[in-house]
Amino acid sequence: MSFERELVSADADGEERQIEAALRPKRLAEFIGQARVREQLSLVLESALRRQRPPDHVLMSGSPGLGKTTLAMIIAAELGAPLRITSGPALERAGDLAAILSTLADGEVLFIDEIHRMARPAEEMLYMAMEDFRVDIVVGKGPGATAIPLDIAPFTLVGATTRAGLLPAPLRDRFGFTAHMDFYETGELELVLRRSAALLGVDLPDDAGNEIARRSRGTPRIANRLLRRVRDYADVRAGGVVDREVAASALDLYEVDGEGLDRLDRAVLGALLRKFGGGPVGLSTLAVSVGEEPETVEVVAEPFLVRQGLIARTPRGRVATAAAWTHLGMTPPPDAFGAGHFT
Numbered sequence: 001m002s003f004e005r006e007l008v009s010a011d012a013d014g015e016e017r018q019i020e021a022a023l024r025p026k027r028l029a030e031f032i033g034q035a036r037v038r039e040q041l042s043l044v045l046e047s048a049l050r051r052q053r054p055p056d057h058v059l060m061s062g063s064p065g066l067g068k069t070t071l072a073m074i075i076a077a078e079l080g081a082p083l084r085i086t087s088g089p090a091l092e093r094a095g096d097l098a099a100i101l102s103t104l105a106d107g108e109v110l111f112i113d114e115i116h117r118m119a120r121p122a123e124e125m126l127y128m129a130m131e132d133f134r135v136d137i138v139v140g141k142g143p144g145a146t147a148i149p150l151d152i153a154p155f156t157l158v159g160a161t162t163r164a165g166l167l168p169a170p171l172r173d174r175f176g177f178t179a180h181m182d183f184y185e186t187g188e189l190e191l192v193l194r195r196s197a198a199l200l201g202v203d204l205p206d207d208a209g210n211e212i213a214r215r216s217r218g219t220p221r222i223a224n225r226l227l228r229r230v231r232d233y234a235d236v237r238a239g240g241v242v243d244r245e246v247a248a249s250a251l252d253l254y255e256v257d258g259e260g261l262d263r264l265d266r267a268v269l270g271a272l273l274r275k276f277g278g279g280p281v282g283l284s285t286l287a288v289s290v291g292e293e294p295e296t297v298e299v300v301a302e303p304f305l306v307r308q309g310l311i312a313r314t315p316r317g318r319v320a321t322a323a324a325w326t327h328l329g330m331t332p333p334p335d336a337f338g339a340g341h342f343t
C-alpha cells in the first residue's frame, strides 16, 4: 500500500496542482517565511537586474511542498523573464535537454525539478551549458561521430531537489547560489493559511488557523490541503462555520494527529518501536517493514520526524527518541535515546 497520495503527503496530484496555482504567491514580497532565503535571493536578483545580466544559477533543496516551484516562478517574475519548466525524469537523453537549451530565449529561466533524477548524458551536457552557454550536439554514431558546438542564449538554471546529497559535485559546484528550504514555523504557516483562506473565501478565525498550522508538518502544501478538508467538513457538518473545534474534529477524522503526523509517519515510528525495540535499525529494513520504498521513508517521513525530535540518525541506524515512545502512548525504556532531553 502506498501512502503517497494520503492527506498529509506533500505530493500534489492533477486537480490539486490547479488549486495550488491559484494559491501561489507571485512575487518575492508575497512569499511567506524562509526569511534568509528570501533576503539572499532578493540580493542575487537585484544585482542581476542592475547589471542587466542573468543571475547565477540557483539550486534549491528541501522537502516536497516547501515552495521550490513557487520560488522558481517568482525568480522569473522578478526578472521579468520567461520561464521554462521541466523535470529530471523527463530528461532521459542528452537530446531531450538539447532540444530545450537550443530554444531558450535570452535571459530565460529554466526550472528543472527533481534535478537529481536527470540521466547522466543530459547531466554532462548541462555542465557545459551552465558554464559556457554552449552545448555539443553529437551527430552520428561510433568512431565517425562528430560533436558540433552550438552556442545557446545566456540563461539562468533553477534546479530543485529533495536530495541535495545525491547531486554529483561537478553539478552542485556550478550553481552560484544554493537555497536550503527549511520546514516552516507554525506562525509562518498561520500566515500562509490566512492568505489562502482569503483567496478561497473561507472565514478562518486565528485559533482555527493555529490548529491547522500546528498539524501541517511544517509544509505550506499540506497546510493548504488541510484547510480545504476543514472547509469541506465545516460545510457538511458545521453549517459552514470554521472554528478551532471544527478544525480539530476534521483533522482527527483525516487521521492527522496533534503533532501533524500522518499514517506513514506513525507507521514508521510504530515499526521502529514495536518491531525493532526503538532501534538502531537501517533505513531499508525500516522501509520494508512498513511496505514502502526507502526513498519515500527517507524523503517524505524521516526529515519531519527528525525535526520533531522523534527519530535520530546515528552511525548505527535510526533510533527512536524517548519522545517517540511517549508520542505513541508507550513508556520509554530508561536507556531510550534522548531520555531526559525530550521527556
Ligand SMILES: Nc1ncnc2c1ncn2[C@@H]1O[C@H](COP(=O)(O)OP(=O)(O)OP(=O)(O)O)[C@@H](O)[C@H]1O
Binding pocket: 010, 011, 012, 019, 020, 021, 023, 024, 025, 030, 031, 032, 033, 063, 064, 065, 066, 067, 068, 069, 070, 071, 113, 160, 192, 220, 221, 224
Ligand atoms: N512561502 C510560501 N508562502 C505561501 N504559499 C506557499 C509558500 N510556499 C509554498 N506555498 C504554497 O504551497 C504549495 C506548494 O508549493 P510548491 O509547489 O512551490 O512546492 P515544491 O517545494 O515545489 O514542491 P514539489 O517539489 O513537491 O513540487 C503552493 O500552492 C504554494 O501556494
